[in-house]
Amino acid sequence: MTGSPESAALEAAAERLRTALVDGVACEPVRGLLGTSAGPAAGYAVQQLNTGHWLAAGRRISGHKVGLTNPAVQAQLGMDEPIWGVLFADRCRTDGDDLSGAALIEPRLEVEVAVVLGADLDRGRHTVVDVIGATAYVLPALEIVDSRIVGWDITIADMIADNAGAGFYVLGTRPVPLTAVDLRRVEMRLTVNGKEAATGSGAACLGNPLNSVLWLADAMCDLGTPLQAGECVMTGSLCGMLPLSPGDEPCAEIDGVGTVSASLSPA
Numbered sequence: 408m409t410g411s412p413e414s415a416a417l418e419a420a421a422e423r424l425r426t427a428l429v430d431g432v433a434c435e436p437v438r439g440l441l442g443t444s445a446g447p448a449a450g451y452a453v454q455q456l457n458t459g460h461w462l463a464a465g466r467r468i469s470g471h472k473v474g475l476t477n478p479a480v481q482a483q484l485g486m487d488e489p490i491w492g493v494l495f496a497d498r499c500r501t502d503g504d505d506l507s508g509a510a511l512i513e514p515r516l517e518v519e520v521a522v523v524l525g526a527d528l529d530r531g532r533h534t535v536v537d538v539i540g541a542t543a544y545v546l547p548a549l550e551i552v553d554s555r556i557v558g559w560d561i562t563i564a565d566m567i568a569d570n571a572g573a574g575f576y577v578l579g580t581r582p583v584p585l586t587a588v589d590l591r592r593v594e595m596r597l598t599v600n601g602k603e604a605a606t607g608s609g610a611a612c613l614g615n616p617l618n619s620v621l622w623l624a625d626a627m628c629d630l631g632t633p634l635q636a637g638e639c640v641m642t643g644s645l646c647g648m649l650p651l652s653p654g655d656e657p658c659a660e661i662d663g664v665g666t667v668s669a670s671l672s673p674a
Contacts, residue, residue, distance in 0.1 A: 417456060421456040421568075423440070424437060424568060433512050433554070433556060435556070438564050447488075447567055450567025451567055453567075454492065469499055470641070471494055471627070472571055472576070473622065474492065474566070476489050476612045476642065476644065479647035480517070480648055482647075484566070489619070490566065490571050492567075492572070493570055494573060494576060499577075506577075507673070511574060514551050516552070516599075516657055517643075517646070518549060518646055519550055519644055520545050520664060521640065522616065523542070523545070524543060524637065525636055528541050533625055545583050545585065547578075547661045547665040548641060549657060549659060550575075551577070551651065552648060553572060553575075576639075583664050588662075589663075593661050594608050594661075595646065595659060595661045597646060597649075597657060598659075599649070599656065607644070607645030611646070612645055619640070619642035620640050653673040654673045655671050
């Protein structure tokens with residue numbers, strides 16, 4: 408009910424996270440506002456309030472991200488189930504871009520396969536055949552994950568409310584069709600400043616990045632907002648999250664998918 412204590416708490420949590428994003432200053436966790444037992448449902452309610460706010464302010468949704476798909480990331484954050492968030496077009500960057508001045512708070516780095524859809528996924532319950540048929544192409548991607556909550560002091564409700572930690576995403580520019588690559592078996596190598604920083608594989612992402620799209624497609628249909636043609640899906644990390652500092656220059660190579668790089672110039 409409008410004006411209820413529950414709705415007031417959701418609005419307060421949403422405003423706290425928006426302010427932190429705009430000001431570039433970390434805030435306290437929102438779980439205290441939502442109640443100590445708050446779970447994913449409360450987190451998504453806050454996330455959706457802020458999504459509505461940003462759409463009304465003129466931002467455009469360009470896709471969705473799936474988080475916590477890799478056991479290494481789940482272990483880092485003490486969580487055990489996938490989550491999703493919204494990608495906004497103004498947070499998309501291109502291979503080689505410099506992310507300095509991006510008002511990041513405490514960024515971390517992930518390497519992912521981005522799946523770009525050529526058809527809607529609106530069948531309610533989907534199969535991998537549906538996902539394959541709807542995929543236009545894949546791209547190598549870096550996700551710059553960020554937390555608006557101080558020190559990454561988060562529960563799953565905090566992280567979902569904070570748009571699943573969405574920061575910026577950097578896409579390669581050479582589309583690869585699924586017929587040219589087996590995403591389950593791809594190997595990834597990440598260097599930062601020319602030094603090897605991490606390795607990973609497609610199988611680390613829910614067994615196959617396509618499974619991540621499948622999980623998201625069903626979740627979005629449950630909400631009544633199916634994934635649409637043209638959306639970019641960030642499928643989840645092929646390795647654990649790494650810290651990202653001013654001066655860093657990450658570059659990732661995913662076999663058969665391509666390379667993608669970015670930089671974070673010193674202030």
